[in-house]
Amino acid sequence: xxxxxxxxxxxxxxxxxxxxxxxxxxxRACAEWLRGKLSGMGLIATLxxxxxxxxxxxxxxxxxxxxxVLIYGHYDVQPVDPLELWTTQPFEPVLRDGKILAxxxxxxxxxxxxHVLGVEQTLREEGDLPVNLIFLFEGEEEIGSPxxxxxxxxxxxxxxxxxxxxxxxxxxxxxxxxxxxxLRGIVCCEVVLRGPKGDLHSGIFGGAVSxxxxxxxxxxASLHDDHGRVAVxxxxxxxxxxxxxxxxxxxxxxxxxxxxxxxxxxxxALFGEEAYSSAERVWARPTAEVNGIGGGYQGEGSKTVLPxxxxxxxSFRLVPDQDPADIMRKVTDHLERHCPPGVQxxxxxxxxxxxxxxxxxxxFANAAQDALRASFGAxxxxxxxxxxxxxxxxxxxxxxxxxxxxxxxxxxxxxxxPNENFPVANFEAGIRMNRALLVELAKC
Amino acid sequence: xxxxxxxxxxxxxxxxxxxxxxxxxxxRACAEWLRGKLSGMGLIATLxxxxxxxxxxxxxxxxxxxxxVLIYGHYDVQPVDPLELWTTQPFEPVLRDGKILAxxxxxxxxxxxxHVLGVEQTLREEGDLPVNLIFLFEGEEEIGSPxxxxxxxxxxxxxxxxxxxxxxxxxxxxxxxxxxxxLRGIVCCEVVLRGPKGDLHSGIFGGAVSxxxxxxxxxxASLHDDHGRVAVxxxxxxxxxxxxxxxxxxxxxxxxxxxxxxxxxxxxALFGEEAYSSAERVWARPTAEVNGIGGGYQGEGSKTVLPxxxxxxxSFRLVPDQDPADIMRKVTDHLERHCPPGVQxxxxxxxxxxxxxxxxxxxFANAAQDALRASFGAxxxxxxxxxxxxxxxxxxxxxxxxxxxxxxxxxxxxxxxPNENFPVANFEAGIRMNRALLVELAKC
Numbered sequence: 001x002x003x004x005x006x007x008x009x010x011x012x013x014x015x016x017x018x019x020x021x022x023x024x025x026x027x028r029a030c031a032e033w034l035r036g037k038l039s040g041m042g043l044i045a046t047l048x049x050x051x052x053x054x055x056x057x058x059x060x061x062x063x064x065x066x067x068x069v070l071i072y073g074h075y076d077v078q079p080v081d082p083l084e085l086w087t088t089q090p091f092e093p094v095l096r097d098g099k100i101l102a103x104x105x106x107x108x109x110x111x112x113x114x115h116v117l118g119v120e121q122t123l124r125e126e127g128d129l130p131v132n133l134i135f136l137f138e139g140e141e142e143i144g145s146p147x148x149x150x151x152x153x154x155x156x157x158x159x160x161x162x163x164x165x166x167x168x169x170x171x172x173x174x175x176x177x178x179x180x181x182x183l184r185g186i187v188c189c190e191v192v193l194r195g196p197k198g199d200l201h202s203g204i205f206g207g208a209v210s211x212x213x214x215x216x217x218x219x220x221a222s223l224h225d226d227h228g229r230v231a232v233x234x235x236x237x238x239x240x241x242x243x244x245x246x247x248x249x250x251x252x253x254x255x256x257x258x259x260x261x262x263x264x265x266x267x268x269a270l271f272g273e274e275a276y277s278s279a280e281r282v283w284a285r286p287t288a289e290v291n292g293i294g295g296g297y298q299g300e301g302s303k304t305v306l307p308x309x310x311x312x313x314x315s316f317r318l319v320p321d322q323d324p325a326d327i328m329r330k331v332t333d334h335l336e337r338h339c340p341p342g343v344q345x346x347x348x349x350x351x352x353x354x355x356x357x358x359x360x361x362x363x364f365a366n367a368a369q370d371a372l373r374a375s376f377g378a379x380x381x382x383x384x385x386x387x388x389x390x391x392x393x394x395x396x397x398x399x400x401x402x403x404x405x406x407x408x409x410x411x412x413x414x415x416x417x418p419n420e421n422f423p424v425a426n427f428e429a430g431i432r433m434n435r436a437l438l439v440e441l442a443k444c
Numbered sequence: 445x446x447x448x449x450x451x452x453x454x455x456x457x458x459x460x461x462x463x464x465x466x467x468x469x470x471x472r473a474c475a476e477w478l479r480g481k482l483s484g485m486g487l488i489a490t491l492x493x494x495x496x497x498x499x500x501x502x503x504x505x506x507x508x509x510x511x512x513v514l515i516y517g518h519y520d521v522q523p524v525d526p527l528e529l530w531t532t533q534p535f536e537p538v539l540r541d542g543k544i545l546a547x548x549x550x551x552x553x554x555x556x557x558x559h560v561l562g563v564e565q566t567l568r569e570e571g572d573l574p575v576n577l578i579f580l581f582e583g584e585e586e587i588g589s590p591x592x593x594x595x596x597x598x599x600x601x602x603x604x605x606x607x608x609x610x611x612x613x614x615x616x617x618x619x620x621x622x623x624x625x626x627l628r629g630i631v632c633c634e635v636v637l638r639g640p641k642g643d644l645h646s647g648i649f650g651g652a653v654s655x656x657x658x659x660x661x662x663x664x665a666s667l668h669d670d671h672g673r674v675a676v677x678x679x680x681x682x683x684x685x686x687x688x689x690x691x692x693x694x695x696x697x698x699x700x701x702x703x704x705x706x707x708x709x710x711x712x713a714l715f716g717e718e719a720y721s722s723a724e725r726v727w728a729r730p731t732a733e734v735n736g737i738g739g740g741y742q743g744e745g746s747k748t749v750l751p752x753x754x755x756x757x758x759s760f761r762l763v764p765d766q767d768p769a770d771i772m773r774k775v776t777d778h779l780e781r782h783c784p785p786g787v788q789x790x791x792x793x794x795x796x797x798x799x800x801x802x803x804x805x806x807x808f809a810n811a812a813q814d815a816l817r818a819s820f821g822a823x824x825x826x827x828x829x830x831x832x833x834x835x836x837x838x839x840x841x842x843x844x845x846x847x848x849x850x851x852x853x854x855x856x857x858x859x860x861x862p863n864e865n866f867p868v869a870n871f872e873a874g875i876r877m878n879r880a881l882l883v884e885l886a887k888c
Contacts, residue, residue: 170648184647188746197710201860202733203628203831204614206761207725208705210715213734217664217756224658261652266641271654271786281651289646290657291749296736297757302632302794304759305735312661313741315748317650342715350746387647416645 001095007037008113008427011075012093012102018053018076018143027053027139030075034137041120043135048155050147053139057158060123062132069441070134070161070401071434072391073112073168074141077104078416085418098424105422106413111167112137114408114427118434130442134161141168144351145391152398163364164395165437167430169385169407173255174423177372177433180405181360182283182384183392185318187328188291188350191219191335192311193343199296200306209306210342213295216310219345222338223288223314228273230288230316232334238321240357242284246382250279253381255411264411282386287317288331315350317386324352353390358402367440368404374440375432406433449539451481452557452871455519456537456546462497462520463587471497471583474519478581485564487579492599494591497583501602504567506576513885514578514605514845515878516835517556517612518585521548522860529862542868549866550857555611556581558852558871562878574886578605585612588795589835596842607808608839609881611874613829613851617699618867621816621877624849625804626727626828627836629762631772632735632794635663635779636755637787643740644750653750654786657739660754663789666782667732667758672717674732674760676778682765684801686728690826694723697825699855708855726830731761732775759794761830768796797834802846811884812848819876850877 001009014030017023031047031054038045038058045058053076062068080090080103088094093102100110115135122129136159138148152159171178195212196205225231250256256279258270272281281287295310297303316327332347339345359365360382372380385405392403408430414420445453458474461467475491475498482489482502489502497520506512524534524547532538537546544554559579566573580603582592596603615622639656640649669675694700700723702714716725725731739754741747760771776791783789803809804826816824829849836847852874858864 186647186748188748190746195709195711200709201831202731202735202759203630203726203761203829205705205709205726206733206759206830207729207731208714208716208722209709209711210713211733213737213756214664214668214732217661217734217737218668220658220661221665224662261649265639265644265649265653267639267653267786268788269654269786270652271784272651278652282647282649285651287646287651288658289650289655289748289750290661290740291646291747292739292741292751293657293661293754294738294742296734298736298738298742302634302757302759303735304630304632304733306733307736310737312657313746315646315650315746317647340715342711342713344712385647386650387645 004117004431005424007117008100008110009093011109011113012104013091015091016076016139017079018140020079027076031056031139034075037116038135042123048151050151052147055151056137058135060129060133066132067442068132068134068161069438070136070159070164071115072136072164072166073115074108074138075112076139076142077109078107078142082418087419095424099421100424100427101419101421103420105420106409107415107420108141108168110422110427111408111430114430115167115434118431121431122435122438129438131438134159148391149394149398152394156398159399161399161401163441164401164403165406166403167406167408168389169405170409170411171407172253172381172383174410175376175378176254177376177378177380178407179360179365179368179372179380179382180385180407181358181365181382182320183356183389184386185322185324185353185355186315186388187318187324187352188315189328189331190311190313190348190350191216192309192346193219193339194309195343196306196308199308202304202306206306210340211306212310212343213307215340215343216293216295216312218340219335219338220290220293220312228271230286232288232330234330235286235327238323239286240320242280246284247280249382250277250283253279253383283384284319286319286322289315289317291315317388318355320355320357322355324354328352353388354393356392363444364402364404364441367444368406368437370440371433371436372406374436375429406437448561448875449868451561452544452554453537455553455557456548457535459535460520460583461523462584464523468497471520475500475583478519482560482579486567492595494595496591499583499595500581502579504573504577510576511886512576512578512605513882514580514603514608515559516580516608516610517559518552518582519556520583520586521553522551522586526862531863539868543865544868544871545863545865547864549864550853551859551864552585552612554866554871555852555874558874559611559878562875565875566879566882573882575882578603592835593838593842596838600842603843605843605845607885608845608847609850610847611850611852612833613849614853614855615851616697616825616827618854619820619822620698621820621822621824622851623804623809623812623816623824623826624829624851625802625809625826626764627800627833628830629766629768629797629799630759630832631762631768631796632759633772633775634755634757634792634794635660636753636790637663637783638753639787640750640752643752646748646750650750654784655750656754656787657751659784659787660737660739660756662784663779663782664734664737664756666778672715674730676732676774678774679730679771682767683730684764686724690728691724693826694721694727697723697827727828728763730763730766733759733761735759761832762799764799764801766799768798772796797832798837800836807888808846808848808885811888812850812881814884815877815880816850818880819873850881
């Protein structure tokens with residue numbers, strides 16, 4: 001095994017599950033190992049306490065007049081449940097059929113370590129990097145980065161940079177280098193409808209009072225028209241239309257055809273907003289989704305109960321230039337106006353994040369494309385992501401800098417799921433990509 | 445304590461929970477105690493095995509030319525969970541503020557024992573009963589009487605009778621004797637909608653595939669119009685309109701005004717089919733109710749999942765002359781026709797029971813009213829019940845005999861719930877009512 005794979009395996013052996021307090025020792029040990037690794041490479045590496053898990057920072061000696069590049073990653077991982085579905089031990093990485101199997105292999109230790117080891121190689125071979133580098137690695141990404149914004153504010157000067165690079169997103173297909181230039185935003189809420197003071201017998205009372213489970217269904221049904229379009233008034237007001245070149249490029253991006261979507265989701269048919277392709281629907285159109293709905297009897301068989309309450313958990317994916325606060329106001333108005341009679345409504349706002357869009361033809365983005373082209377030996381595609389990475393917007397808000405999304409994750413990487421994996425080929429391409437990226441960013 | 449209350453307390457001490465196999469010894473012991481009690485009174489009492497819990501039969505010596513009356517009851521009870529909400533031990537009956545507190549106090553041991561002890565009193569004082577009597581007591585009512593129909597078929601000759609009486613329904617208010625002459629029927633089903641092969645990330649895939657939780661909501665919403673009327677085509681075709689005298693009587697029945705419904709349900713407002721009172725809505729109008737709905741994330745906070753499937757458990761309360769099989773066909777057609785695109789639908793039929801209606805002015809019903817009037821010292825009201833007692837229809841189908849519903853249960857009896865109770869006054873009135881009933885039925 002190469003020393004680089006050995007380094008990654010050592011990193012993967014830490015059970016750095018940030019959400020589980022039983023693992024807080026593992027999270028810290030992982031951060032300390034990482035600081036040691038970075039320091040051993042010749043960087044100035046420091047561990048910073050936060051109210052939660054520590055942040056690890058590392059820099060080379062910064063020189064006046066050189067471009068400054070910040071590379072972000074996270075060393076914490078998702079929980080491993082359900083453990084019984086793993087074919088290997090999640091924290092004992094193994095190599096199988098050219099893939100590294102372990103929790104965090106793709107998300108995010110594998111991708112982040114490619115950057116670390118690219119820098120190590122450059123330092124060893126060249127003695128210095130072509131840029132002023134800042135590595136910023138946090139241990140709380142999987143729990144929503146609760147302390148990162150404050151850390152950025154406190155270290156704004158130290159973190160001043162020209163551009164940020166993150167490898168924590170997807171590649172559309174194996175061997176197809178992918179630059180992300182947009183993310184959907186999000187705004188969540190939970191709606192509770194309350195009717196009778198307790199569950200009622202549906203025979204004795206059914207027909208005389210509103211059924212909160214029926215009412216929540218009617219309320220949810222009011223969110224869309226019959227054609228899959230969100231029916232909240234003003235919902236699309238701020239949506240930027242797709243540009244011609246986007247539709248053209250996306251039509252030929254591998255891995256995201258309607259057939260691919262059918263295959264990967266296993267849905268009996270696709271369904272979405274009319275006149276848009278699947279890729280356009282997830283990358284550039286907003287949605288209203290039910291993440292959870294519940295009320296009444298949940299067990300086997302039947303129980304003739306008229307439930308006292310019912311809930312729905314909603315999330316809205318947003319695209320430029322929708323604003324989460326504006327959408328939440330419109331959604332709340334809609335829900336209150338469409339609430340069926342005989343129940344009381346409570347709308348509890350949840351977390352949100354703005355949508356993100358950068359110019360994929362800026363000098364930095366062009367440099368990133370050059371680096372991707374060189375390291376993968378193929379023409380990069382330009383995509384947006386359907387998901388949300390709120391930290392990208394936080395970087396823009398606090399540091400005033402845009403982010404390049406150089407994803408190395410494949411669709412079948414089993415991120416957040418059992419049997420997470422990362423191809424060795426992506427790991428090695430990631431190391432090459434880091435080296436090329438710093439060169440290209442230095443000269444662009 | 446009176447010997448009659450002592451008998452009831454002995455009966456209540458058996459934990460005859462029919463649904464719980466850990467209690468099957470208690471159920472049998474209860475049946476044997478009951479057989480012994482009936483036998484000690486001078487009746488010919490027998491215990492009959494079934495594939496489940498035993499049936500207890502008892503008769504006096506039948507005489508040619510006398511009317512034959514069958515009195516049905518059940519000696520099994522509901523489970524007691526949640527035990528921590530009881531203020532007493534459910535199987536250690538106590539007397540408090542004129543009420544008997546115990547599981548089964550109202551449903552059905554208290555009501556049924558009133559009949560037993562009425563018969564005992566008559567036998568002791570008169571030497572014989574004015575009618576040929578059959579007591580039929582089962583131990584499986586709370587689990588849907590799975591073996592009773594077969595028992596009725598096998599013992600059809602032995603159970604031949606002119607009329608059946610049951611005290612297992614409600615009184616509209618304390619001191620207001622109540623004769624039930626109708627029951628709603630029921631038909632249940634569970635609907636499952638399946639979309640993607642597994643739960644999806646709502647960011648990565650949201651917008652491109654149908655969300656089964658959204659789809660189930662839209663499907664449920666299709667079941668009613670905006671005014672609370674069921675929107676299934678042909679649903680109301682066979683519904684018998686209310687008669688003038690029913691609407692008139694029910695308007696003055698105590699305990700079932702709109703204010704009473706608001707008070708007892710605690711709903712923020714009443715809601716139901718336009719142009720009907722609450723009593724009319726639950727006693728004489730059919731419904732479509734959601735008993736349970738579920739799909740996606742059910743825990744605290746949010747999880748941005750697009751669920752693979754969602755379900756709804758539906759029940760339809762039916763009124764004369766709706767037929768459960770016909771309604772199930774219409775409902776299935778409706779569900780399949782209104783199923784949103786992009787998901788697969790499965791409709792699983794559940795249990796059903798026909799609605800029930802008898803002439804409340806037949807000679808037997810008039811005799812029952814006379815008995816109620818005499819034993820309570822008040823004018824009886826004639827009502828229907830919103831619930832379903834499938835066994836009543838089974839009696840009609842197999843024995844060809846109608847049933848009188850002489851309910852003694854109050855609205856606050858906590859039937860099926862913690863702190864079940866039965867007023868001593870109702871118990872004593874029930875004993876008097878049994879005696880008067882047999883006299884009136886003998887001479888009508």
